[in-house]
Amino acid sequence: MFSRISETFQKLKKNNMKGFIPFVTAGDPTLEISLDIIKLLPKAGADLIEIGIPFSDPMADGKIIQASSLRALKEGITVKKIFEMISNFRQEDSKTPIVLMGYFNPIYNFGIERFLSSCKQSGVDGLIIVDLPYEHDIELCTPARKNGIDFIRLVAPTTTNERMPLLLSQSSGFVYCISVSGITGSKEAEIQIVNNTINRIRKSSNLPVAVGFGIKTPKQAEKMLLGAEATVIGSIIVEKINEIYSSDKEYKKKLILIDDFIKTFSNEIHRQVRN
Amino acid sequence: MDDLKKPNSLKNFPDEHGNFGHYGGRFVAETLMPLLIDVNKSWINAQKSKKFNHELNYFLDHFVGRPSPLYFAERMTEHFNGAKIYFKRDELNHTGAHKINNCIGQILLAKEMGKTRIIAETGAGQHGVATATVAARFGMNCIIYMGHTDIERQKSNVFRMELLGAKIIPVYSGTGTLKDAMNEALRDWVSNVDDTFYIIGTAAGPHPYPEMVREFQSIIGKETKEQILKMENKLPDTLIACVGGGSNAIGLFHPFLDDESVSLIGVEAGGKGLNTKFHASSLNGGRPGILHGNRTYLIQDDDGQISDAHSISAGLDYPGIGPEHSWLHDIGRVKYVSINDNEALKAFQMCSRIEGIIPALEPSHALAYLSKLAPTLNKEHIIIMNMCGRGDKDIFTVAEKIKEKI
Known part of the structure; x- marks a missing residue:
């Protein structure tokens, strides 16, 4: 089946490159700027884009992403508007995969069928839903995969060897390896823990692995990438966006600052050679 | 517990996945799943354990009154x-308040599981006070998450918790009330998976909490x-x-x-x-x-x-x-x-x-x-x-x- 995500990882493999996945919160700092930021990401080196669906109670997120979610909600972001943003993005870019990350309630509330058909229509490629462990696959994972939308699983350092194959058997696209036992953007990622988790993932899955949570510098990204195919950079980008736009929202000129910042990561990550 | 076995009894719920009809379940991040499975195993064993029930009854009689x-x-x-x-x-x-019925039960379970650090959320402060009380009694570290709005309106309970040796962490995220305190406690638990037990105060949360709290109450x-x-x-x-x-x-x-x-x-x-x-x-x-x-x-x-x-x-x-x-x-x-x-x-x-x-x-x-x-x-x-x-x-x-x- 056609999947922008698997094609992207195949292309990276062919070019002997590692993948860079920036995360931004939809609607932060405003709906308009948010769309412009998403549009500049592929040009700044993003291989895949992860877009956060803001939720009032993001229990797996640290302060930075909590605050960005609240800002976006204040700006009036809704699930429907996120799909509008993505449709708009797709008019310019038909190649870069988009993955939505979020919590189940806004999706459940939107309606599963309506949500999945909106994903297809607007060009969403995958879903990462924090509070849907495989025990609840029937809720969204199964119908999503039937609709050709990848369901990307989060694997934690605490995931037992017993759970690993069960969890990964219904996973597609790539596997998201959480680098720490913790929330986003708090503890620093630890290489031993990451490598241990990746090794355990490899025993149950051939999917590419992306490492995320707690990666704050390009140097750290480089280290984390040793055993993985890609890395997700989230909180630090969200924080940078807030820093740049907290003073005023005269933004067109400022997009260049975001662009520069994103490139410090993509350049470092793309310099890495696959083993 | 005998009447639990009756067919068609409304007391037969939840099922093994924590469902009460359409409700309940275990909608949490993967990081927490293994912990919840552990808590559930210990909870199932505790219910069957003579020692656990004996101890629970002892504390209910002599400590709770x-x-x-x-x-x-x-x-x-x-x-x-x-x-x-x-x-x-x-x-x-x-x-x-009734809160302590549940706290005594859960701290005994935490002790069985070898946990040394207790976390809890509180709104009015009653659950926080009850948790701080049992943590003091069993010599465990105790962290209470409380919304800053609630801290303001429940000052006497804040002081009581401090007297009992608990550390109160004010929660400013969201709107600084009970739901935000619960988010913050869950974040703490995700970050401290090895030594920490989360004493949830109400009959809600991921399975087995709704069942466990109900049984203690x-x-x-x-x-x-x-x-x-x-x-x-x-x-x-x-x-x-x-x-x-x-x-x-x-x-x-x-x-x-x-x-x-x-x-x-x-x-x-x-x-x-x-x-x-x-x-x-x-x-x-x-x-x-x-x-x-x-x-x-x-x-x-x-x-x-x-x-x-x-x-x-x-x-x-x-x-x-x-x-x-x-x-x-x-x-x-x-x-x-x-x-x-x-x-x-x-x-x-x-x-x-x-x-x-x-x-x-x-x-x-x-x-x-x-x-x-x-x-x-x-x-x-x-x-x-x-x-x-x-x-x-x-x-x-x-x-x-x-x-x-x-």
């Missing part, structure tokens, strides 16, 4: 000139049943309890679920009214959704964002409710009504003057509904209301509100 009396509220009965009114006096427990209903049979030689006609997350209510109701003649009434906090945005009635003013690890009725906006609850009572100020209540609501076994701030405030004062019992603002909601119901019933009708907490913690809030009105 159980059984709590079932009290005939003679003056109130005369006052309303209708149904015969009884109070289940759980406000007489150590620490002043069911002591209320079991005692009530024995006591009323002894005093009246028959079952009560109506049980009334206030419902926030719903732990005191499910504790009272559960042993009576299969007694069809007993009508069960849960009283939600109506805040400034169900027609406003300022209430905490998830069943009467919300719809099903997913929060804090379970599917249940929630107060939320059109886009599935959780709204702030509002109630004069910090303990009911939560935009969700335990999943078992959602199920009992849907199947119609329990009737859920709503009482607003002013009605609760009036009942608070009425009970203080007529019965010489200063109730907490939480059961004042149940009292307010009782005030409406009792006069409409005949003298043979027996109502038991759960007096789940005492009002000492609320006197400043009430003083302020009464002055406001003058």
Whole structure:
């Protein structure tokens, strides 16, 4: 089946490159700027884009992403508007995969069928839903995969060897390896823990692995990438966006600052050679 | 526990996945799943363990002060000139509310599991105080997450927790109330998976918490049943309890679920009214959704964002409710009504003057509904209301509100 995500990882493999996945919160700092930021990401080196669906109670997120979610909600972001943003993005870019990350309630509330058909229509490629462990696959994972939308699983350092194959058997696209036992953007990622988790993932899955949570510098990204195919950079980008736009929202000129910042990561990550 | 085995019993829930019909479940991040599975295993073993049950009973008797009396509220009965009114006096427990029934159970489980650090969320501070109390008794580190809004309105409980050696962490995220404190406690747990046990205070959260909290609180209903049979030689006609997350209510109701003649009434906090945005009635003013690890009725906006609850009572100020209540609501076994701030405030004062019992603002909601119901019933009708907490913690809030009105 056609999947922008698997094609992207195949292309990276062919070019002997590692993948860079920036995360931004939809609607932060405003709906308009948010769309412009998403549009500049592929040009700044993003291989895949992860877009956060803001939720009032993001229990797996640290302060930075909590605050960005609240800002976006204040700006009036809704699930429907996120799909509008993505449709708009797709008019310019038909190649870069988009993955939505979020919590189940806004999706459940939107309606599963309506949500999945909106994903297809607007060009969403995958879903990462924090509070849907495989025990609840029937809720969204199964119908999503039937609709050709990848369901990307989060694997934690605490995931037992017993759970690993069960969890990964219904996973597609790539596997998201959480680098720490913790929330986003708090503890620093630890290489031993990451490598241990990746090794355990490899025993149950051939999917590419992306490492995320707690990666704050390009140097750290480089280290984390040793055993993985890609890395997700989230909180630090969200924080940078807030820093740049907290003073005023005269933004067109400022997009260049975001662009520069994103490139410090993509350049470092793309310099890495696959083993 | 024998009657649990009966087929078609309403007491057979949840199933092994934690479902009460459509509600409940385990909607949490993968990082927490292995922990919850561990807690569940230990909980299943504990229920079968003679040693655990012996210890639990010992502490309930000698530390908590159980059984709590079932009290005939003679003056109130005369006052309303209708149904015969009884109070289940759980406000007489150590620490002043029903919360400690559950905390004793959970800390014994934490001890069994070899955990050394206890975390909890609190709204009114009653669960925080009960948790800090048992943590002190068992020599464990104790961290309490409390919304900064609640810290302001429940200062005396904050000081009590500090005296008991707990560390209070004010929560500024979201709106700084109970739901945010629960988010923060979950974040703490995700970050400290090895040594930490999360004592959830209400019959909500991911499986097995709703079941576990209910079982620890069911002591209320079991005692009530024995006591009323002894005093009246028959079952009560109506049980009334206030419902926030719903732990005191499910504790009272559960042993009576299969007694069809007993009508069960849960009283939600109506805040400034169900027609406003300022209430905490998830069943009467919300719809099903997913929060804090379970599917249940929630107060939320059109886009599935959780709204702030509002109630004069910090303990009911939560935009969700335990999943078992959602199920009992849907199947119609329990009737859920709503009482607003002013009605609760009036009942608070009425009970203080007529019965010489200063109730907490939480059961004042149940009292307010009782005030409406009792006069409409005949003298043979027996109502038991759960007096789940005492009002000492609320006197400043009430003083302020009464002055406001003058």
